[in-house]
Amino acid sequence: MERKEFISKSPSETWDIGEYTGKNAKQGDLYALYGELGAGKTQFAKGIARGIGVKDWQYVVSPSYTLMNNYEGSALDMCHVDLYRIEGGEIEALQIEEFLQSGIVVVEWAERATWWNGVIRVEIEVIGEEERRILIANL
Secondary structure, eight states: OEEEEEESSSSSHHHHHHHHHTTTTTTEEEHHHHHOOTTTTTHHHHHHHHHOOTTTTTGGGOOTTTTTTEEEESEEEEEEEEEEOOOOHHHTTOOHHHHTTTTEEEEGGGGGOOOOTOOEEEEEEEESSOOOOEEEEEE
């Protein structure tokens, strides 16, 4: 299992860490994001979008009400999912696996589902007003 730990001192540093992650992403990667409300999950997703070449990456928003948003990147496409408002049985209806065949999937509030081996777990922990510990582990 590979693990990387980063410290972010601002939202822009979280974008940079996400961008690094996106530049190393490959088709079929699923990023399961964990962290409390306001931890920076969406900021990290914006960075991934920037890393895969989404032109308007700064407009990536949490799909809290739409459940999922799709973004076209120059390197890969990204399906951005938010499970905050979803019930257990509804997760399968999203058909996340289908999106993995053409790009990557980034899931906020990943603790609301059960994942399979190979998922990339991203834990974002608040350690200060703007400071975050970001742990990325391939499981």
